[in-house]
Amino acid sequence: MNGDTDGSARDGAANGAARGPADGGPGLRERKRRRTHAAISDAAIALFLEHGFQQVPVARVAEAAEVSKRTLFAYFPTKEDLVLHRIADHETEIARTVRARPPGTAPLAAVRAHFLRGLGERDAITGLSDHPQVRRLYRMILDTPSLVAGMERFKASAERALAEALRETADTPETTARFAAAQIVAVHWALAQDNAERLAYGETADARYAGAVTDAEHAFALLANGLGDLPRGG
Amino acid sequence: MNGDTDGSARDGAANGAARGPADGGPGLRERKRRRTHAAISDAAIALFLEHGFQQVPVARVAEAAEVSKRTLFAYFPTKEDLVLHRIADHETEIARTVRARPPGTAPLAAVRAHFLRGLGERDAITGLSDHPQVRRLYRMILDTPSLVAGMERFKASAERALAEALRETADTPETTARFAAAQIVAVHWALAQDNAERLAYGETADARYAGAVTDAEHAFALLANGLGDLPRGG
């Protein structure tokens, strides 16, 4: 949960790997950068979890991290990113799953298997992690419109990445790739959100697990077999 | 395009239909409200189209509409709503289509037919309207992140509405309804966005029409028959 694999927003020289002085490993500058980045992020999360996202002005976060407001915004482009940068790594996860699937596997089957395995491992991306930190994070995000909006950006970006993966590895026409990606991401997201919502308010991961699996299998079956036989009604 | 069927944001008494004095039609108060609402909206659109959304501060819109900034925000909760309120009516359109479908029709078939008809009529909701105003509006929205984000909110709300319609009229279990709704809305949206994007930059509606129909049929076929037979690759 402290997956600060960020390497973020510096605009200076295009330094491929930011090595240190005379190339003897990460230099002092870089180490300080990382510490500052982490300090700001940690202060932010702690304050937000305690008082609520909207209630804490960025100025107070900067103060807690012993950094100027100006510096804070040099590390994180927006207030929302103080929270969401921790999730950013996962935005291409579905696409990567499709790319890494064993030969002869259908893309959808790969995503399905990955999701089900994630449920078993209580991977945060499935919405089924009930580590207290993660749970409070789910809740905070779900309760904060601007954070939800931020998540939607990830969704869009996951969609693009998946479409590209489908085009390249499944030799799918562009339109097919786009529509399929839209469907898959939408459903994946709905599943995770549903789980997260339930865990955010009390339900335990173990208690939810069976239902989560059922729902996931159901949803992926719909994706695979189509909506053609929905009841007609009337 | 001036579809101000808004009836918007007043917080006072819960007046069902806001009739006028002694019920002789809309009173002076209500008429003034509507005029002010329209004046603000029109001034906003005009200024935004001319100078760009980000470039025009709300204060200038208020000034142009001869209204105080405070009043502007009494009519429109956010700057984005100055643009998006014109589209808000359509957020339940898919759900309404499903509800109004002839007995014995599959929900998906109804949505499909509705969309194809929309294409033929160059309905703005399909992204295939090339009235110059609409075209510039598409472009402005697509070029403005905060407006795109605002559209995502509509998408979410369209999804909820559709899920409910499916549950109620197709007697679908809640989970099925949610997943199906997510898929349908995602694809519907992708289709419209694709059209709008092309028209925003030059392509004419007539030139795009055939392709739009092909894409739509293809996408709805995917929805109906499932993603099970995507190429496996490898």
Next chain:
DNA sequence: GGATATTTCTGCACCGGGTGTATGTTTGCA
């Protein structure tokens, strides 16, 4: 071990969106 170029941090002033409040001004209604 400096002297220097470069990056980073900081304070400060500023912009723009949005809100609370107190005080008019209009309108509805009796």
Next chain:
DNA sequence: TGCAAACATACACCCGGTGCAGAAATATCC
């Protein structure tokens, strides 16, 4: 005609975010 409710306004304010100029730190060269 007079009163209550709704509405508009000005003003001061908060907060997120940016531009800028200068100070502090770090890397580099000698």
